[in-house]
Amino acid sequence: MQTKIEALAAEPVDPADALAKFGVGQPMRRIEDRRFITGAGLYTDDEREPGMLHAAFLRSPHAHAGIRSVDVAAAAAAPGVVAVFTGADWQAAGLTGLPLRPTIKQADGSPIATPPRPGLAVGRVRHVGDCVALVVAKTARAALDALELIAVDYAPLPCVVDAREALQTTAPALWPDHAPGNLGFLWRVGDADKTAGALASAAHVVTLDLVNNRLVPNSMEPRGVVVRHDAATGRVTLSGSIQNPFGFQSLLCELFGWPKDKLRCRADDVGGGFGCKNQLQPEHAMMVLVCEKLKRTVKWVNDRSGSFVSDAHARDLSTTVRLGLDASGRFVALAVETVANLGAYMSTNGALIPTLPTAAVLGGAYTIPAISMQVHAAFTNTVPVDAYRGAGRPEAIYLLERTIDVAARQLGIPAARLRRKNLIRPAQLPYRTALGRDIDSGAFETVLTRALELADEKGFAKRAALAKKHNARRGLGIAYYLEATLGPPADSARIAFAPDGSAVISVGTQSNGQGHETSFTQIAAAQFGIAPDAIAYRQADTDITPEGGGHGGSRSLQLGGTAVLLAARQIIAKGKRIAAHLLEAGEADIEYRPGRYAIAGTDRGVSFTEVVTASFDPARLGPDMAPGLDETARYEREGFNYPNGAHVCEIEVDLATGIPRIVNYVVVDDFGRIINPLIVRGQVTGGIVQGIGQALYEDTRYDASGQLVTASFMDYSLPRADDLPPITLELFQDAPTRTNPLGAKGCGEAGATGAPPAVVNAVVDALEEFGVVHLDMPLTREKLWSAIQGAKR
């Protein structure tokens, strides 16, 4: 799995570096899997307690409608019902909209539109699935029964679901007072004049219109929370399926005007998030409000149908790309104009996703001297759009890698050669992009070459010829992705030892299933030279763990993992003083190797575990030493880093049916230094599968009346195991980043970033003889069949 390629621009690895030993870099099996596989995990719906109440939300069946009245009398009187809430209760509590943290301003410097998103609809519903009322009952079933007794008098309004249509002057207005013309914002980045000038004088300009299709996140565990009230202290605790307890605490306290110590937020096991559990949603706010009112424990778990129409959707962009090339095929300029669909409300990170993270990697791993982008973001009568695996970077890479393939065909240059010609060379590193980002490390051409080698690019022509014999066509698709790890900039970790030599690691970030429990433990175990099972793991609890930025942006290992490393180093430093005291030697003479302190040049030493034990015994400590080994460290990133790699997809399209079958998939990833290759493989595979899903299968369709017609797994197609190819993964580790002490670049989102363009490039390559230049995702079987038929006609 880990094949080292010739070192290029690599930092020499210190052989004494503990990270190179004791498990780091080893494919250690995941500690948490036993719990998950045996059903011993603690997910939201596993939480039970006597007297716990159950909540259920009434959702709008209309895409856009005024609410004339909501009659809850019958529901409130139904058996088992404790309380029923409507938008009137939200208003009565003095609340307007969920808090937002706009991170961008419009191109003219004005603020973006932030129309108020209430916990329950006030006067109007704006998408199918919008929350209208909330029933709290003694059982989940009583709550569902009562929902059916609520009478809502709707006055249906015309609706719009397409962002480009929403920006037309004739479109129905969702927010006439807050967002005239449905415009959420117009945002620009880059030097538009310079880019326009470079395009005007370019030898070739390749233009491509493309759509990045809307996706439904479909985490395996639906969203849900349990909210508890403590009568003794008046405090409220929210636990559940969320990605960022500290973020939730901050947003909810801002909403309710509470001091932070009034609200505790925590997450136990979380069954997948992919971004959709990062937003503060109306249900969360209502659950806290209701708990505070009723002073009872209340549980809410979304069902799958509710998830389809309320989990923040993803992507949904229409883009025009113009790529300028000089006569030799060098990229000279890239201009991008996008219309982004925000959905009905500005979601927590809704304004961020199509703007800054896209700009962070726009231009990819190529030298492009002039880049500009503008984004019109529109409100529509659809589920709000927010972060989803990759969050803005897959969009940037898709538009670029597709356009490069179109350019290669137009210019008659092989797609791989055109990429090589333009990839940033090692000598150019660190490379400042036209949008001001500094790419610190990478060996892009080496990685691409290796991927093409593993994919047997040389043998492709022969395989393509064979395919023709059975009425099929083969295509080879390449995508070189550049990622930028993002999210909040800091994380903290605490490591506390007990006298028996066992330790507890507490981190503020959290796992949604990625395996932090294992990776973080490996980092610490390697430092201490102790067995991983002597270390327990705690995550994401605003009361008991140090602060963290949550899960998102492929950030956890490099920030939280580094914080663990720093806390471990602090422990080791303190241990050194204790060891010196025990060995009656000067501290400067003590050497530490994982597991043991020794007096340099002698065989006299003391084990790390003995030092731990001694640290709790005042009699064995020096006069100025506090007992115990308990250290907290905070790490704030010094700079962004740029995971990158090459995806090569070989696909065969059956001409009679249009069925695309991926026959081979190769990826070479540069994630810097690897802590646990087994976990990395899992992350990459999952990401690629989601990317293949977007490219071939996942079709989120609204009809003209604003109904989501793909609102269940009967109609929304997720990729299945038997749709998927074997994936060859190689990890290139010879270009570690210098932006963090681990040398690690994030790996969580890379697969979903590289796969869509690789798959689409492969299909378009396969159908070249039919005149296919571009097809929008998902590349369904009928779409391919129609393209083939179109050429035959």
Added chain:
Amino acid sequence: MYEFKFHRPATVRQAANLLAKNEDAKLVAGGHTLIPVMKQRLASPPHLVDLSKVENLSGIEMKGRALSIGAMTTHADVAGSPIVGEAIPALAYLAGVIGDPAVRHRGTIGGSLANNDPTADYPAACLALGATIVTNKRRLKAEEFFAGLFTTALESDEIITRVTFPLPKKAAYVKFRNQASRYALVGVFVARRPSDVGVAVTGAGADGVFRVTAFEEALKKRFASKALEGLSVPADGLNADIHGSAEYRAHLIGVLAARAVDAANGK
């Protein structure tokens, strides 16, 4: 799910009596269609009559020149049965491509036929093979049994007990799955019988499963995929939805029928 009364009879007669006595009672076989719909509160039968403990409703055996499969036999049992594999391998194959493993271990042949989902697999096999659906009251030819979308000739207190399939000389099923649901977007079952040819299509027909007589006539003259060249099924009367237009389905019927004939011929 709403409240309902659950009955678990031990004999077919008891089950039929429960159906006769309780209006709107529903039989539960594998439950893989009914239960999800009840969970979504889209169906609320006041009585459920569970067939799982009724004696003599499952099992696979040869009866003379016919294969007999009990109504409560699961898809997994049919797929894995050496008897079916020997007698009509195409039927075992079909059972093995229904749904997913969970569905195949709960879903039953009787339940599938009684539901007559227009995208289910078994109806195509029954029609093409000339199966007989045996109930507590009578024997129904497949032709008489299927009566349109989710509709059959079954009376309200009639219960399928088994299905018998006369052995074909050759047969094959080719399924083009709905990418999302894994039901048949189009499924074609082709059977060369001793004195007939059956070509039955599921998934595509606006009225459910149907036979393609033009294909059958051509194949009777020559049982080879070449015999189908130039023949096609009109798109009129076929399903059209987000998963496939009527034209695409019509085209697929031709492609799959030819592939099924090739498969039946061992090609």
